Amino acid sequence: MDDQNKNLILATVLSFLVILGWYTFFPPPEPVPTVDPVATETSAENGTAGAPAVGSTAAADATATAQAAEAEAPSAPRIDIDTPRLSGSISLQGGRIDDLSLKDYRVAIDAEAAIVKMLSPVGEPGAYYALYGWAPAAGLSADAVPGANTIWQAQGTGILTPETPVTMTWDNGAGLTFSRTIAVDTDYMFSVTQSVANNSGAPVALAPYGTLARHGEPADLKNFFILHEGAISMTDGTLSETKYGNMPDLDVNEREGVPAEVFQVEANGWVGFTDHYWMSTLIPAGGQSFRSIAKYDERRDIYQTDIVLPTMTVASGQSSEVTSQLFAGAKEWSTIRAYEADGVDGYINSIDWGWFFFLTKPIFWLLHNLNQIIGNMGVSIIVLTLIIKAILFPLAYKSYVSMAKMKELQPQMEELKKKAGDDRQAVQKGMMELYKKEKVNPAAGCLPILMQIPIFFSLYKVIFVTFELRQAPFFGPFQDLSMPDPTSIMNVYGLLPWGAPEPGTLMATVFIGILPLLLGISMFLQQKLNPAPTDPTQQMIFAWMPWVFMFMLGGFASGLVVYWIANNTITFTQQYLIMRSQGYTPDIFGNIKSGFKKTPKTDEK
Known part of the structure; x- marks a missing residue:
């Protein structure tokens, strides 16, 4: 067989075998979760560290886990969202961001096609929403903090726009007043500031958290080996990806009680869900430690990611607040790169560049x-x-x-084959000598x-x-x-x-x-x-x-x-x-x- 043709056939076959088989036979290894230390605790009084509250971290995790499972279909009034690129509303039941559409994009090329729906409330097919709250610790009961179905009171009658943030409050009747202020930029980033004022006459300990919950897999799931769809997180510079289909196979976490992947983030990170073209992520402030959790509740078919921040001790007469961000929108390279430049660590890697990232x-x-x-x-x-x-x-x-030189040598190669007859070893030896003499590779x-x-x-x-x-x-x-x-x-x-x-x-x-x-x-x-x-x-x-x-x-x-x-x-x-x-x-x-x-x-x- 002609060596040149052998090489061409071999190279062509190799090309397509590598392309179609690489990710099937050599998938990236799943990252090993880091050791889960007990979350540190801060105090709202004079900015000093407080003593750890017994069981505070476990209580915070349990509360965050329970919220999505307990969320009922919203029936409370809503606050409208209207920005250059987003439309939707926030339910005052739980203060959920659960109704969001992308004005710039349609589900099909047809100009009459519906715009892309990003988030949906409980009760609609494919419910997908963001919840925020406080997990009680140090003697506080679950009734003392707002939950998934708490009815908040809107301050004013405004609409959420890039120029007009909205605020909602809830008083627990026992001296604690909770506030939540939500702002949004001109693209896809929300800022959520949670605060608590303590007039109860005694110090309280509680941990702020954020949750993204998705009921069932997305309807347009591709399930293609070259594309990651599912949970995604950044943990102090390390990217972790778990497909929707693999989340039920995660090890059952002792605290969560369900299959879960848990990381302790020391300074910078984020966690959420990514689809083919859309993504939602919870992003604590830069330099903030937190627990990053991705889990699956098989009983209710809910995929969930949480951020649980360190427990805070708030003295009587004092208040405390914490701000985090929520991204919910299209995975536009320029937009995501701009957010990374603004301090979201490693955010450009939320786009699935793959193993050949140095080329892609x-x-x-x-x-x-x-x-x-x-x-x-x-x-x-x-x-x-x-x-x-x-x-x-x-x-x-x-x-x-x-x-070209090989073609010029073709007559000599044919003559060599005729002389050697069936002696293949002699043919190969003669060809190698001919290649060496004519300086052909x-x-x-x-x-x-x-x-x-x-x-x-x-x-x-x-x-x-x-x-x-x-x-x-x-x-x-x-x-x-x-x-x-x-x-x-x-x-x-x-x-x-x-x-x-x-x-x-x-x-x-x-x-x-x-x-x-x-x-x-x-x-x-x-x-x-x-x-x-x-x-x-x-x-x-x-x-x-x-x-x-x-x-x-x-x-x-x-x-x-x-x-x-x-x-x-x-x-x-x-x-x-x-x-x-x-x-x-x-x-x-x-x-x-x-x-x-x-x-x-x-x-x-």
Whole structure:
């Protein structure tokens, strides 16, 4: 078998095995939870440390755990939310942020489609909401602090906007007055300030907490190996990810009583849930220690994350307050990066960059900036391909020069095979001597393909995972580059107004779109730069390879197929020109014509 063709087949097969098998066979290890020390305690009197309250940490955890389970469908009045990018309301029952929609985004490309619903109250399908409160300690009863169903009193009649925070209060009738002030910025970040004033005549100890609760898995869960969906947290610089499907398999935590992952955060961190394009996270103030908890209540099918801050001792006549943040919105790179710059530690890593983050991050940065300049994501992908090929050009040049020299040596190699007959060892030895004499590296031809493996996978990750590719248009029928090609022979490749078969179905796999067809043609033409191998098995493999990959990639995101077509076209041009510069002119039409001839039979002995 021709060494060059062996290398090409091997490199191509390796490329797709690595792409499709990497995350399946080599998943990232689950992080080991840190030892859970007892939370420290602070005092509100003169800013000094107070004595630890017996059982205060366990009580705080138990209270936070119970809130989502006890939450009833809200029936109390609401405070409206109206910002440039958000709409919704806050229920005065529990002071829950449980009704939130994203004004800028719709569930489909159709202009009449509903806007994306981020949070939903109990009683609606897929209830998803944020709760805040205080866990009692040092003799306080559960009735002495506000809970999930406490009815708060709104101060004033305002609407929550970036310019007008809202405040609600609750008096427990025993000397403790609780207040909660909620502010929001012009994007997706809420600031929640909880305060307590103690006029009970005795010191009290209690711990502030925040909870995100989700009833059941999200309806649009992808469950795809390349994408993380589920709990996500940052613990003093360490990222932890647990998929929804794996949360029931967590070890049962003694304090929580349910499967849970618990971390003690010393200074900086956050915890929440991430989906394909949307995310909600609880973020304590920078430098604040807290307990980070992610858990699953199987009895009620509730996924939950909590932040439990250290217990505070508030002297009589004193007050105390604590502020934390809640992010609930789209995973926009520029927005999340801005929040990280404002002090949210490691927040850019909430985007699922994967194992090849050292490639996916710069590739996305370049693609994003190209799109900012060009204004068309499809064209930006093509320009990105040109830049990548330019960077790899020195390697490609050496490779194609080596391939041209290999073609010049073809007559000598055939003569060597005839002389050696069936002595394969003599053939291999003779070829190695010939390569050494002519200074040819037979492995150089597959180096550009091997270099494409991590680049292809990283670009696939970028196109599939990042929010900026969602509903990104190219031209004509290609209005969402994160989705498979929407054209098919059934709608005359986009000329007729109706849609193609549903992606993922057998019909869509068979009746592929125009982009996969162009991909197959580009692979076919690139293959025809070289004569067909003489071996019948190789001929069959090479004849089918472009069309097999055409169907394999037909269901991939169309943005990735655009990249692959551009890559093949540029590679074809580079290889043709370089090989001509070395004195070898590929006979493309002759090679195509010979491919239609009947495969020669092997000699019978």
